[in-house]
């Protein structure tokens with residue numbers, strides 16, 4: 001069987017698979033379950049400076065082809081997650097810490113705290129939460145994103161990735177990639193949920209979640225073509241020093257394989273993890289290994305980004 005052991009940002013992981021931020025990673029007990037699973041590593045729920053309850057329930061719905069969520073960033077606050085990721089055994093997996101601020105000042109404060117901490121893992125700055133009213137997804141504002149990154153990289157020198165929303169226009173891929181290439185960003189994660197979708201319950205003719213009159217981020221099979229396109233677009237535009245994590249619509253080993261082909265070197269699982277639990281990782285790894293073995297691919301690096309065009 002093809003060995004899935006794999007390098008990302010110069011660190012070794014036993015598998016390219018991990019959870020997507022937000023799914024099965026809010027409490028310490030969920031994080032421990034991830035640690036004991038077959039996932040190569042884990043990422044925490046996106047932390048804000050202060051703990052938050054998030055939006056009113058119902059705020060998550062399973063849909064025929066995925067999910068809709070309007071969680072509103074419920075989390076236990078930065079200190080809770082920073083303590084967890086900083087106190088894992090040194091021989092443990094390299095962990096990821098997801099964070100977001102509600103203003104530039106708050107984002108910089110979060111990153112200063114991480115900078116000053118013992119945390120030696122990888123930080124993911126979420127520039128794309130769609131669910132907090134009055135707070136647009138920052139990475140849809142190109143000038144504001146550039147300004148924020150300028151301030152971040154004035155001082156932050158631990159490995160930092162950014163979580164992007166999906167883009168739908170080739171000009172937008174060009175503009176965002178031009179900005180990202182100007183900074184010492186370790187990786188980009190494509191994609192966050194497709195923001196502000198709507199689903200109507202056929203039994204009741206109502207929306208399915210309470211916040212924001214029913215709008216919510218769409219995940220699962222609905223978003224896979226958009227995820228593939230975003231990974232492939234950034235693979236073609238980013239300097240090779242910048243890695244890509246692929247997220248969106250993974251249900252099978254074939255889905256993982258396709259994100260890797262488009263240029264992802266780690267792959268995150270959200271909706272399917274929510275639906276199946278942490279056993280999803282062992283299943284996906286077996287399915288991926290079967291594909292790689294059948295194709296006589298010895299190591300992941302031989303196929304990452306190797307999608308053929310016509």
Ligand code: DHB
Nearest residue numbers: 070071072073074129131
């Ligand atoms: C939430 C949803 C997201 O897609 C995200 O990136 C961060 C937070 C949420 O609603 O909690």
